[in-house]
Amino acid sequence: MSVQERKERERAARERLIVATARELAEQQGWDAVTTRRLAERIEYSQPVLYSHFRGKREIIGAVALQGAAEMAAAVRATASAADGPRNRVTAVAHAYLDFAERNPAVYDAMFQLDGGLTFAAEDTPEPLKDGFAALLENLGEVAGDGVHPGLFTEVFWAALHGLATLTRAGRLPPAEAERRVELLVGRLAVA
Amino acid sequence: MSVQERKERERAARERLIVATARELAEQQGWDAVTTRRLAERIEYSQPVLYSHFRGKREIIGAVALQGAAEMAAAVRATASAADGPRNRVTAVAHAYLDFAERNPAVYDAMFQLDGGLTFAAEDTPEPLKDGFAALLENLGEVAGDGVHPGLFTEVFWAALHGLATLTRAGRLPPAEAERRVELLVGRLAVA
């Protein structure tokens, strides 16, 4: 059985290599540059090998997105736990979110702009995605205010952050005043 | 000179036909289905004709985006002018914006998700885009609150609407509670 186990290990390692390489290539040159040919060449296998791990390019994007969701959840939790008081936590979460989006634009695209074939807001939503939302909920729910459902509040806050992240990065908003926009958003939405 | 004028008229008409057909096709089957071949076939000309009007597919997307921006600005102004009181106007604007995004998903994509080669937030930004932002500013600026720059407030409000629009349509947010999210957003952000 040892032989089979080794093969499975190697196969899993190659799958991780594919995802990591796709992510790396996307961050370096954008998702348009992530073609199945280039990706195959980088991992030093032929194209069809990709399709023995994933149904297609979409699923590779989805895998990068899941990895990103887990990292973002961790980043949010780490920043939030270092802040004291609900209000400071909210500010910290907002910054952690926007920083992640800015520092990992390709991963952020995989999560929210591209079609990774992932299901959101449903029962069969993959765990990392649910957990990413949970990380926001944990820290934002406490400033939802009386009579406001924490989940709903988190959705609105998240949507606002998402809007800021995407519009800023696409050049729709001047980056200079980013910090003041965050302050305004947190100041108005969060009920201390 | 009359012959030349007629030709110019016909040429302008054909250009409008291209944009209208691209938009129609995108709304019917999504932007992925808008290929230069299919588009050429629908307007009953060959592919190269498209390139005598536009530099490429990107510019066609941009033309649809500009058309959409003008329509959205008109929709926002029309809805806002029918509401009395600053607060009602803000709610009306939010609904007009989200309705437009929901009813014209392909146009909204052309404006904000796809690359139409347009410049935003700069001097050489095309007029319809500036005017679209102006339409928001006119109605949102009055509820920015003391000491808050109306432009900055509008940017934040717009970002929030954009986040709601995109996340909802991409299935990231359950559509059921859309109305309550708008209420929460307007209630918190707008200073009466």
Add this chain to the structure above:
DNA sequence: ATTTGGATCCTAGCACCGCTAGACAAGTGA
């Protein structure tokens, strides 16, 4: 030790994409 069978991987190719060079026809002015 040899053979066999199955897993693994690659070469080659399909249909499609955005885009363009160059041939061809149609209409204009002399």
Add this chain to the structure above:
DNA sequence: TCACTTGTCTAGCGGTGCTAGGATCCAAAT
């Protein structure tokens, strides 16, 4: 009527995601 410009089309380039079918290699069975 003839030359010429203008407009349009056919054909094709290099690229895309994806897959069929054959070659190879290696573990298990004889």
